[in-house]
Amino acid sequence: MHPLKLPEFDYQVEGNNIFCQVRKKWVVLTPEEWVRQHFINLLVAHLNYPKGLFKLEHSMRYFKNQKRSDISVLDKGGEMFLLVECKAPNVKLDQKVVNQVSAYNKVLDSQYLAITNGMTHFIWKKEELGFKQIKEFPFYQS
Numbered sequence: 228m229h230p231l232k233l234p235e236f237d238y239q240v241e242g243n244n245i246f247c248q249v250r251k252k253w254v255v256l257t258p259e260e261w262v263r264q265h266f267i268n269l270l271v272a273h274l275n276y277p278k279g280l281f282k283l284e285h286s287m288r289y290f291k292n293q294k295r296s297d298i299s300v301l302d303k304g305g306e307m308f309l310l311v312e313c314k315a316p317n318v319k320l321d322q323k324v325v326n327q328v329s330a331y332n333k334v335l336d337s338q339y340l341a342i343t344n345g346m347t348h349f350i351w352k353k354e355e356l357g358f359k360q361i362k363e364f365p366f367y368q369s
Contacts, residue, residue: 231345258315262345
């Protein structure tokens with residue numbers, strides 16, 4: 228798989244599958260899943276996010292369409308804290324991707340929004356008048 232600009236970790240791959248440490252099961256290893264697993268590792272191993280607060284491919288209804296967010300993390304009170312949209316490394320992070328995560332957030336109301344393709348990452352923090360882009364991902368504070 229494509230090397231990413233995310234921390235390396237001790238992943239398990241068997242054939243076309245990778246073991247997901249959050250879902251505790253084997254999932255098909257696509258380029259997007261490769262990015263998702265590396266980003267999960269960043270959040271869990273480096274930023275102290277508890278695995279039990281993750282929702283992966285969280286299903287939601289947006290207008291009449293059924294959609295799924297790639298990574299959602301709740302805060303300790305059960306409210307949406309971080310919403311991440313993952314793309315394959317060859318996918319450009321353009322306005323279409325920003326619009327996608329923003330649309331999901333209209334349903335989920337997260338404190339932080341992020342997009343990543345494993346090579347480039349953007350994060351925004353909710354403020355009084357909208358979202359402000361920030362440089363660092365927040366550490367999880369219990």
